Amino acid sequence: MNNDFYEEYEVFSKRNQMAPFQHQFSLLAPNKEMAMVMAKENFLRREPCVNIWVVKKSDISSLGEEERVILNRLDNKSYRETKGYGYLKKKWREYEQEQFTEKNLLK
Template sequence: MASLDPRIQRAEPELWQIPDTALAPLDHWTTYEVFLQKTRGSHAQHVGSLHAPDPEMALVLAKEQYTRRSPCVSLWVVPTACILKTTTEEEGMFHPAVDKTYREPQGYLNTRERLEKYRHRIPPSS
């Protein structure tokens, strides 16, 4: 059927004769990761990725894609290729296999108890 869209009618699609060429690799550029700091004082967080030809355009597109509805105070973009990350296999190293309570506040819960015991053993001086 003929288009109901006046813009398309005016463009006369039957005359377009678009060549049926496939998009070549990198036609849509390369990828960037986007980080967003929601409020002053908060950490910037990864919110997603996008395609862009260079960092400046990546920032323009990130603003359009990730901040058009909710405000933020700063926006970062990083070429995906610049990110080095750990693998699934390395995930295990983040789970302590040995008791590490010596480096956690929970490792020091009976300090007060010790002090209380000590205080009650010794009568207060008169």
């Protein structure tokens, strides 16, 4: 019967107004209200904290070890990132310099 006392909860907290919620650790509690009351002192005794989430572990979906292969990605997607557009800086420099060439200044 005591097994129902030991439900697993994951605890998240926010360090300051701007910070995202971050996973802290997990605890056992009989229900979510108790989990909340336990969470603060078990994991946030010292560090600042502006809010807490407790989430029942069985409500969380995650990828199994085998499924994590879906996270694979080729490194051919520079078009998604700024580094794919690195040449632009050089171009702009050239255009700016162009304005100050003798020919343009004499115009």
